Amino acid sequence: MIDLSELKPFASGSNRHCYQHPDDPALCLKVLRPENIEARYQRQAWPKKALGKARIDDNRQELRAYRQHAISKLLTEDRGSLVWAHLPRFHGAVQTSLGAANVSELITGSNGSPAETLEHYLQRQGFDLPAQNAVERFCDWLRQTGILTRNLLPHNLVIAERNGQPELFLVDGLGAPAIPDKLAAILAWRRRYISRRIKRFYLRIDWETGNRNESWETSQKL
Numbered sequence: 001m002i003d004l005s006e007l008k009p010f011a012s013g014s015n016r017h018c019y020q021h022p023d024d025p026a027l028c029l030k031v032l033r034p035e036n037i038e039a040r041y042q043r044q045a046w047p048k049k050a051l052g053k054a055r056i057d058d059n060r061q062e063l064r065a066y067r068q069h070a071i072s073k074l075l076t077e078d079r080g081s082l083v084w085a086h087l088p089r090f091h092g093a094v095q096t097s098l099g100a101a102n103v104s105e106l107i108t109g110s111n112g113s114p115a116e117t118l119e120h121y122l123q124r125q126g127f128d129l130p131a132q133n134a135v136e137r138f139c140d141w142l143r144q145t146g147i148l149t150r151n152l153l154p155h156n157l158v159i160a161e162r163n164g165q166p167e168l169f170l171v172d173g174l175g176a177p178a179i180p181d182k183l184a185a186i187l188a189w190r191r192r193y194i195s196r197r198i199k200r201f202y203l204r205i206d207w208e209t210g211n212r213n214e215s216w217e218t219s220q221k222l
């Protein structure tokens with residue numbers, strides 16, 4: 001078992017803490033924040049509560065997301081380099097002193113520390129040309145691979161230099177948990193789903209780089 005008790009997370013989302021693996025600095029360990037899972041569970045109406053807490057376990061959903069049709073197919077065709085062009089390599093789950101952790105490649109910047117999120121980059125630099133080109137390459141990759149994601153949020157993407165240019169990596173929000181596998185296997189359906197996610201991604205970038213007069217919920221409906 002991996003002991004995380006003496007370590008500090010290098011970053012945290014609202015649902016998980018991220019640690020650098022104590023024995024392998026190239027790996028990221030993500031453990032659930034139990035207090036947030038409990039709060040999300042309690043906020044649900046009783047019919048959903050009856051389905052249990054596993055539904056809202058982000059680590060379990062991520063394990064399933066990495067097994068999705070498009071990824072499994074590319075991996076069996078030996079096209080891993082395409083899969084991992086914009087996704088951290090994934091190594092399944094391990095036990096830690098803070099419960100089960102998902103293990104993935106730690107995406108690092110040129111100085112070796114964890115890469116900057118797109119959210120932070122946009123705040124610092126705005127949606128400049130290098131970022132526009134990186135977003136375009138990422139969206140082309142989604143269309144090319146047919147990999148399904150949830151809504152694409154700038155804080156769930158990190159930006160790191162690869163072959164002399166900035167590239168985006170989706171570190172959270174992979175998969176489409178509400179979509180039945182049979183539907184997800186239909187190519188035409190996947191294309192439509194992905195183009196919607198891409199459209200919303202650009203709207204979200206506009207919103208994050210604009211003056212945010214409206215809430216995100218309102219601005220999407222305009």
Ligand SMILES: Nc1ncnc2c1ncn2[C@@H]1O[C@H](COP(=O)(O)OP(=O)(O)OP(=O)(O)O)[C@@H](O)[C@H]1O
Pocket residue numbers: 011012013014015016017018028030058088104105106107108114115116117155156157158171172
């Ligand atoms: N593989 C990775 N490489 C580098 N940084 C990462 C990686 N995974 C996560 N991070 C950093 O940790 C932060 C939190 O991780 P993550 O988004 O997985 O947590 P979460 O709690 O599931 O997020 P959310 O609040 O969106 O549900 C990310 O925004 C990113 O800054």
Ligand SMILES: [Mg+2]
Pocket residue numbers: 013014155156172
């Ligand atoms: Mg996140």
